[in-house]
Amino acid sequence: MKTVEYRHGPVWVIAEQIEGRVRAVSFQLIGHARKLADGLGTPVEVILLGESLDQQAQQVIASGADRVYLGDDPELAVYQPDVYTEIIVKLAQERRPEIMLLGSTFMGRELAPLVAARLRTGLTAHCIDLVLNENKILEQKVPAYGGLISITCPQKRPQMATVAKGVFPRPELDTGRMGEVVLLKVQKNIPRRIETIEIVREEPEGVPLESAAIIVAGGAGASDLEGWHTIAGLAQVMNAALGSTRPAVDEGWTELETMIGQSGKMVSPDLYIGVGLSGELQHMVGIVGAKVMVAINSDAKSPVFEQVDYGIVDDCRRFIPVLIEKIGEYRSEGRELNHGNQDER
Amino acid sequence: MLRIVVCVKAVPDPKEAGRIRIDPVSRALVRADLPLVLNPLDKNAMEAALELKEQFDAHLSVLSMGPPPAESVVTECLALGADQGYLLSDRALAGADAYATAYTLAKGIEKIGPADLVLCGRASSDGSTEWVGPELATLLDIPIVTMVKEIVECTGEWWKVKASLDNGYRVVRVKLPAVLTVTRELNIPRTLSFSGIIQARRKQITQWGIDDLDVPEEAVGLKGSPTIVSEMTTRESKRDVEMISGTREEMAERLIQELADAGFLSSS
């Protein structure tokens, strides 16, 4: 057996599974971990905790992992904070990873700081990019104050970050890839001070944001609940998913689940229509690769207009009802709006 | 008696915070002297604590780390009904990241005395990492449930709560002492009453610096923070906007035409 000495510890991804299936964000992170690991000349190791995950472990390898630490036990089937933390911390103390990545999911948002504090290391929230600098230190990019800041963790290891789904692409599966699956012995007597007794899944109403082809997003400019309903009405006639900015959530017009951006959802619609929002970077980084972007804002000088393809300066509470009416007319007139000779595409 | 500590943060007014900018040349924070307010989600944590206090005759302390002006949010919490207020303030505490903040708050809680329950807002509006609650729990070596949206059972040693998850929620049993971070859905925060404001005037705020906390300077603030902000870049937008003008009707028609041409209005 040959042993290889690495200058850096491995790059880790803490994978997340729901009902025995590894989540998309975990695969995306493995894809990116591969790049970072190649930059460091070190392996990618994935920690996968759950039950009956043999098949999934193979997919994890095919996505770019060199080694999967698999905890396969009925007790791990759902996220149990104490048990998960203990397993990850113990293994991290042994393997000394250079980098540890988790998805910005509800689980990741709790588990990451639990692990980071135990390891007394730094943790960066909701990164929109992760790159190695010339000193092989991880630059963790986060939008702030109208620009991008880079956060680093120069001394402590691992360098930890959470990343939302959709920031990195899903890697191509390479079923020929070789990798090793290491079964973790699951310690039975980890004291539990928290117990998950039930997980209730609620399917969100309407078109899901992440897979929507059209998104209408509303912001503080909705002004009140009535204004918000007007924007929601546009989403409905456009067969669009309804997204939001943080003020709309703070005002209680909509749920946190609809928030797009750095600390919310990453979306990639074909068409994005932003209504009554200012184009703040923390929101805009959540929109990845939209083909067409439109903004409706009452302030002609709003920075949102520098980030879209079509801009309309108007009070959205007055403009949207007219737009909805005109869409109705357009549809009933068989797509012949103003007698121009547009060719159908 | 149930002993509760609510951790609160003074944040730049979120309604104005968009005005904070980094000067691309000097890299200094350009902020138009924004007023500090109580972090919105901490109001939900306060409300939960006040409801528990009414139910159980609990003792409620409020703890904040921040510059001297942060005293105003502690006063606000006293006016809402907290029994005691603590402000951890020291030049050495400045520049703390989530870990150094959690460490300092943990020291504060240890000095206040054993708490059965520590409540925090899910996130602050300015940092928005969501890390302080879980890291604080770890440093106190007690369990945590994040994103609590309902307290189902709150008697005895094991409490039962509902906490948000992606597309759903989990029902969790948690053993006290514990930390809970709370979401907006948990309750509707009460507003300040006149009598509360009057009563708050009689309550003292205890201020502690690093000597009172007996912590070394290297463990707190910027020095105690594992993460640093190393670089700042401005981002340029890549799109060439076409402004649509005219009457409201004309603008609507133009937009519909553009969207239809791009194939977005095909199905009704």
Ligand SMILES: Cc1cc2nc3c(=O)[nH]c(=O)nc-3n(C[C@H](O)[C@H](O)[C@H](O)COP(=O)(O)OP(=O)(O)OC[C@H]3O[C@@H](n4cnc5c(N)ncnc54)[C@H](O)[C@@H]3O)c2cc1C
């Ligand atoms: C760490 C951190 C993370 C964050 N994460 C996110 C995130 O994930 N997602 C997010 O969205 N935000 C996030 N934010 C908040 C973000 O910085 C902005 O505050 C927010 O996106 C602004 O929302 P807005 O554009 O709706 O509001 P504003 O910036 O207040 O803009 C409102 C706009 O509406 C216009 N307007 C007003 N009235 C009307 C009207 N009648 N008709 C038409 N237009 C009108 C105004 O001209 C203005 O441009 C985060 C902040 C921090 C500090």
